[in-house]
Amino acid sequence: MNANATRYDKADRGRYDKWTFKTMNDQRTKGYHATRAARRRIVAAHLTTTALGLAAVIGAYAASRPWLLAVLVAAMMVWTPLTGLLNSMTRGLLELRTRLLDERQLAERGTVHTFAHRITGWALTAALFAFLVASLAGASLASLTVPLAATGLALLVVQRLLPLWIAAVRVADEPEDEE
Amino acid sequence: MSEHVHNRLAAVRAERKVSRQQLAEAVGAHYQTIGYIERGQYNPSLDMALRIAAHFELPVEALFSLEPLRPLTAEVYGKDSDTQRTGRNTA
Numbered sequence: 001m002n003a004n005a006t007r008y009d010k011a012d013r014g015r016y017d018k019w020t021f022k023t024m025n026d027q028r029t030k031g032y033h034a035t036r037a038a039r040r041r042i043v044a045a046h047l048t049t050t051a052l053g054l055a056a057v058i059g060a061y062a063a064s065r066p067w068l069l070a071v072l073v074a075a076m077m078v079w080t081p082l083t084g085l086l087n088s089m090t091r092g093l094l095e096l097r098t099r100l101l102d103e104r105q106l107a108e109r110g111t112v113h114t115f116a117h118r119i120t121g122w123a124l125t126a127a128l129f130a131f132l133v134a135s136l137a138g139a140s141l142a143s144l145t146v147p148l149a150a151t152g153l154a155l156l157v158v159q160r161l162l163p164l165w166i167a168a169v170r171v172a173d174e175p176e177d178e179e
Numbered sequence: 180m181s182e183h184v185h186n187r188l189a190a191v192r193a194e195r196k197v198s199r200q201q202l203a204e205a206v207g208a209h210y211q212t213i214g215y216i217e218r219g220q221y222n223p224s225l226d227m228a229l230r231i232a233a234h235f236e237l238p239v240e241a242l243f244s245l246e247p248l249r250p251l252t253a254e255v256y257g258k259d260s261d262t263q264r265t266g267r268n269t270a
Contacts, residue, residue: 102212172215
């Protein structure tokens with residue numbers, strides 16, 4: 001069998017590739033996300049901490065309360081390991097380099113990005129429409145500064161994280177091997 | 180055209196005592212992908228189907244088919260598993 005022709009070839013991997021692949025496929029975290037219910041709980045927790053961190057940043061900026069950044073730091077301390085779990089359950093689908101993924105994973109990555117792109121497209125359109133309505137209703141640009149900044153930041157975060165949430169929700173249970 | 184490709188990969192893999200991980204490494208795929216193929220949740224490309232068949236030294240049609248595949252015992256003995264169990268051919 002000649003696997004040299006495939007992109008999913010270990011011989012092509014450098015030290016960084018090997019490290020990231022090993023990290024993303026670490027079996028030690030498997031128990032945390034073995035069931036669909038567990039995976040959904042992790043996604044929900046990640047969504048919550050993301051929203052909390054985002055609210056802290058927006059609050060610190062809009063209300064000029066720097067102490068809210070402490071909430072951001074606290075949220076990040078929970079958010080970071082949760083992100084690791086999401087990457088673990090998706091086996092690095094969105095983090096690994098293309099050459100480290102096989103044909104099914106590449107197809108799945110494409111599906112996830114397409115779905116997320118569609119949703120963020122609608123969200124951007126809705127935001128644009130809302131600001132247009134506000135502008136037509138007489139709101140000044142100065143009064144829209146904070147909502148614009150908050151919406152922009154929120155959409156940026158959603159654009160970045162939505163594919164990961166979708167990929168995590170789509171993961172199927174893994175049957176035990178016979179070995 | 181059928182969207183579902185039937186396969187007997189799990190049966191052949193069990194018979195040959197090859198784990199998903201071993202097969203995945205041999206054919207250049209992720210071990211989860213082997214599970215997805217076995218469960219019919221992913222149809223492999225022609226390239227991968229041929230590599231899997233080559234690994235087991237079997238013709239690709241022995242592993243993958245657009246029509247439901249008969250059990251291996253039925254292929255070998257020319258009987259359905261029900262017939263083998265009851266000893267009667269009801270067909």
